[in-house]
Amino acid sequence: MLTLHCPYCGVHCDETELAPGGEAHLTRHGPGSDDADFESYLFLRENPRGVHFERWRHAYGCGKWFHAARCTVTLEVFGTYPAQTTAPMQAILDIIDEKRPGWRWRDVT
Amino acid sequence: MSDPVTALAGREAAHRVTIRDAGPRGMVTLRGDLEDPRILRACKALTGCAMPDQTGAVLDGDTGLLWMSPDELLLLVPCSEAGAAVDHLSDALRGMPHLAVDVSDARQIIALDGAGLREVLARLTPADLHPDALAPGTVRRTRLSQAAAAFWLISEEKAEVMCFRSVAHYVFGLLDNAAQSPEAGLF
Numbered sequence A: 001m002l003t004l005h006c007p008y009c010g011v012h013c014d015e016t017e018l019a020p021g022g023e024a025h026l027t028r029h030g031p032g033s034d035d036a037d038f039e040s041y042l043f044l045r046e047n048p049r050g051v052h053f054e055r056w057r058h059a060y061g062c063g064k065w066f067h068a069a070r071c072t073v074t075l076e077v078f079g080t081y082p083a084q085t086t087a088p089m090q091a092i093l094d095i096i097d098e099k100r101p102g103w104r105w106r107d108v109t
Numbered sequence B: 001m002s003d004p005v006t007a008l009a010g011r012e013a014a015h016r017v018t019i020r021d022a023g024p025r026g027m028v029t030l031r032g033d034l035e036d037p038r039i040l041r042a043c044k045a046l047t048g049c050a051m052p053d054q055t056g057a058v059l060d061g062d063t064g065l066l067w068m069s070p071d072e073l074l075l076l077v078p079c080s081e082a083g084a085a086v087d088h089l090s091d092a093l094r095g096m097p098h099l100a101v102d103v104s105d106a107r108q109i110i111a112l113d114g115a116g117l118r119e120v121l122a123r124l125t126p127a128d129l130h131p132d133a134l135a136p137g138t139v140r141r142t143r144l145s146q147a148a149a150a151f152w153l154i155s156e157e158k159a160e161v162m163c164f165r166s167v168a169h170y171v172f173g174l175l176d177n178a179a180q181s182p183e184a185g186l187f
């Protein structure tokens, strides 16, 4: 069971109070993009064993979307951060560096 | 005007913790920039209450302000004043992005009375009911079993639960059942 801290209302949310939103930090490729970019935006997702970045929505609470960084093996949560960013926050990366030296997720290290 | 009727129509269940229809209540949802001085002034004028902090519930009897999200408040006012409260907000906030809606008829408030109320709620929600995590004066939006709900403690022996009108009897049934369970002595 996951417990995530909502950065908007400060509540420690149980997994069942949240709606999962899939992988974080995707770049949208829409009309006019080439096939390879569109395919990767629409279909290609990470399925890591370890560090992962996701979107979650505090559905049974404030209703806001936010980001979470966690470990898919241990369910350890490295941190949560607001939705208004296109890349993980440095403070979260520092925590992961400390706990999972040498980690990699897409082109983030 | 016809008299307002709640979905629970006065339903009450007396156990160690009494579960009771709290009756008609004026509820106005307000969305906007909660730090804007015009919103602060209008909410103060309507409820007499100070702006709550994050997850705060500032209550004065049946009136109050509940923090629902960084850009959403719920105003509690006497039932007959909900319409006038929306008019007041629309006037006071003219020209500024906001939303003010009378949601009184869409909701139900259920009153809990009795020393074991933390345990009754804890049987139904994943929210932490420990006194350190949920003190009187805070509101917790969460779920009660399978229905969305919010609750706030007025004191250690008094709380109110708010849910959608359409699930009022379902939520009442949950609370009624939980209140009949033997005491676990958790809190």
Ligand SMILES: [Zn+2]
Pocket (backbone or CB within 6 Å): A006, A007, A008, A009, A010, A011, A058, A061, A062, A063, A064
């Ligand atoms: Zn939240």
